[in-house]
Amino acid sequence: MTDKKGLFDNNTEFEADPAPVRSEYALVVDLEGYEGPLDILLALARDQKVDLLKISILQLAEQYLAFIEEARRLRLEIAADYLVMAAWLAFLKSKLLLPQEEEGEGPSGQEMAERLAFQLKKLEAMRGAAEKLINGTLTGRDRLRRGRPEGVKVIRHSRYDCSLRELLQAYAQHQERKGIRNPIRLMREAVFTVEAALERLENMLGKLPEWADLSAYLPDNLKDPFSIRSAQASTLLASLQLVKEGQMELRQSQTFGPIQVRSAARKEDE
Amino acid sequence: MSINPDHVRMAEALLFAAKEPLDEISIAARLPDDADVPAILEHLQKSYEHKGINLSRLAGKWAFLTAPDLSWLLSDEREQERKLSRAGLETLAIIAYHQPVTRAEIEEIRGVGLSRGVMDVLFDAGWIRPRGRRRTPGRPVTYGTTEEFLIHFGLDDVRDLPGFDEMKASGLLNTEPSGLFDDIPGLGDTTHDPEEEED
């Protein structure tokens, strides 16, 4: 009753896909629909209609070789890995046909055939699993969630919502920007940042409870005029921020006069 | 022991209102301390068993969902479906059944290289995630599925994947490389030790 098609692009219907029609005598050669030589082998193997572990690998090898031969005769473009597989299967075929070597190096033809059959079996198992997965009972397709949930926030362990993907992408994007050759380097060292000024002011706040000139808060290791001006500007901005936060008081008795500050906490103590 | 009917009502309201499946801890956190959450959930599950909506367990969490036999009725309400290519679906299945699995192992099973977009689509859908690294030379990243995958495919646990136990028992889920094409130059370069995982 249910429409189980779903998730596929129209041209890759799962069911319809695997085996293009072939006549008994000549293979209709069409490499288009296949994803690599293993895919073709599996399609050919299915024609034998037995458990893949009991399949005749010799027959399979011959079919594949005929398939490739036909493709070459038709001068079709054949990717290298199809040819490598053909070479390997020809090698396997010879190993299977020749009498068992006494102590040949490497696996015997029989062993190789078994391993190939098992590999095909693995691929087939995954094909089947994929099909079952998509034809299963999917949430959102076969079983619906409530259409208008009022919403309960799941209680999470963290208050910030961030997925691993977002994190990885942030880093990658950053790395990309960084990857530009000869990036511009800002001369940061000479600048005394507002953040640094804030940190410094906050640390010193308790130690200077009485009105004191703001200049007393400037770092004392400044040498060049640029650094000093930068520190003055940043410290003033930082003091305004602290006043705004209620941590500090600020006064200036005359225009262009010295700016004085003191800790606001002091007042509460009184 | 009897269950407090008020607690049942609360759990019912929470589960109905939730936008995503809720785990027992989240439910318990909202109910009074003496609420027996597992018993309440069992009770609810039973009482909705034959209704048009059922209480289901997905990815170890709980959610009310419409009964599967009624899906034909609800076609208008269906969520937008994601179109997956065959390669995408096969790759997803391989990751689900073989996790943690490396990219090279996926390629080995499929017998073809993984084209670029495939993993991207699965990652975008929120169905796969990096899981760890294989303790082999190069320490390749391994991938696995997410909770969202389980929820979407209606599974409570990875072990509930169709045929998982049988496949596992018959060795079909070993990621060990076949070593088949090693003798042939060009094909045998996917050699890596099937050593253990640090996940």
Next chain:
Amino acid sequence: MSINPDHVRMAEALLFAAKEPLDEISIAARLPDDADVPAILEHLQKSYEHKGINLSRLAGKWAFLTAPDLSWLLSDEREQERKLSRAGLETLAIIAYHQPVTRAEIEEIRGVGLSRGVMDVLFDAGWIRPRGRRRTPGRPVTYGTTEEFLIHFGLDDVRDLPGFDEMKASGLLNTEPSGLFDDIPGLGDTTHDPEEEED
């Protein structure tokens, strides 16, 4: 008069999955022709009367709603989830990949100063922690990620974070190949200052 229980199940599923309240005509349109919709709705309303959710009539339409006396359950404790700012994400990523790392080094890597709130947010989320001090002049504090970070992002070990090249190779990132980034060293090997850390 008896109601067909199958019709009840259908109406139940419809009302549950509907994105809008439904009027009787829309419900009747989906149910078999012989369904007695008013009777079904009355039956459903009664059977949900004392549950955690009720079938309510709003402006002539029908919808399941949380029982009014339980609405506190849903509004309560609704923790506001916030998205991390881009600066936050980037800073967190840099700390994760480069830890232990000092504030100045983060600024150096990002190429911009770190504004005040950013680190606070990360501390607040419980994702970063001071790790020690670098043995350089000024002995600046170094930062690293916490166990909570690993739990949140589902990682076993910080070393499991995929490197940039690996992510790109897997197609996990939508990064256009521009040829500009060939010289980026693999990130997996977080080789930085050999000056060791007192953790």
